[in-house]
Amino acid sequence: MEIQFLGQNGFYFKLKDKHIIVDPFITGNPKASNISADSLEADYILLTHGHEDHVADAESIAKRTGCTIISNYEIVSWFGQKDIKGHPLNHGGKWNFDFGTVKYVNAIHSSVLPDGTYGGNPGGFVIYNDEICFYIAGDTALTLDMKLIPLTCPKLDFAILPIGDNFTMGVDDAIISADFIECTKIIGSHFDTFGYINIDHDLSKKKFEDRGKELILMEVGQKIEI
Numbered sequence: 001m002e003i004q005f006l007g008q009n010g011f012y013f014k015l016k017d018k019h020i021i022v023d024p025f026i027t028g029n030p031k032a033s034n035i036s037a038d039s040l041e042a043d044y045i046l047l048t049h050g051h052e053d054h055v056a057d058a059e060s061i062a063k064r065t066g067c068t069i070i071s072n073y074e075i076v077s078w079f080g081q082k083d084i085k086g087h088p089l090n091h092g093g094k095w096n097f098d099f100g101t102v103k104y105v106n107a108i109h110s111s112v113l114p115d116g117t118y119g120g121n122p123g124g125f126v127i128y129n130d131e132i133c134f135y136i137a138g139d140t141a142l143t144l145d146m147k148l149i150p151l152t153c154p155k156l157d158f159a160i161l162p163i164g165d166n167f168t169m170g171v172d173d174a175i176i177s178a179d180f181i182e183c184t185k186i187i188g189s190h191f192d193t194f195g196y197i198n199i200d201h202d203l204s205k206k207k208f209e210d211r212g213k214e215l216i217l218m219e220v221g222q223k224i225e226i
């Protein structure tokens with residue numbers, strides 16, 4: 001599967017020929033000036049929670065493409081008032097879409113929408129089909145609930161974990177998270193976008209390596225095959 005980093009927790013990939021965008025924060029992100037939200041095709045947008053640095057471009061992309069937003073009930077309802085299609089989930093629930101199964105899992109964080117509307121509880125996604133299984137944690141602290149993922153989902157091929165600290169877990173906790181979810185291939189997210197979450201790339205990668213794991217840090221706009 002090819003996956004592109006859109007900055008912050010934004011990712012773009014194709015599963016079963018469906019274009020999927022996660023947490024688009026492109027237009028207001030100075031680190032993402034090399035990509036344009038207007039150029040992305042979308043069949044689905046997955047939103048982990050309501051914060052601006054995750055939902056910023058969702059409305060414009062959804063209105064242009066007619067795609068479906070997958071998120072928690074409160075966020076899907078908020079976009080529904082703007083005549084945007086959605087599929088609501090809540091924690092522990094999953095649904096079989098035409099690209100695979102999506103399970104909405106726990107995250108420890110907060111979730112308010114840009115206009116102050118309650119954004120439900122934040123979450124992460126485990127996405128799987130007959131070819132691949134991966135976890136997008138969203139903004140979260142390290143939590144013991146992550147241990148439920150290998151008990152309830154297929155074996156993970158890789159996971160996207162926040163590593164920037166301050167607003168989410170940092171590198172050291174993310175390494176423990178990788179143990180909890182029984183996954184050794186980690187793509188980092190939620191780092192370097194603003195001052196509070198700048199990280200030392202070499203040191204972060206070395207810490208993962210010392211624990212027998214791989215940390216992949218992508219440049220904004222970069223695509224990798226995983």
Ligand code: NI
Pocket residue numbers: 049051109110139
């Ligand atoms: Ni957040």
Ligand code: MN
Pocket residue numbers: 051053054139167190
């Ligand atoms: Mn965030």
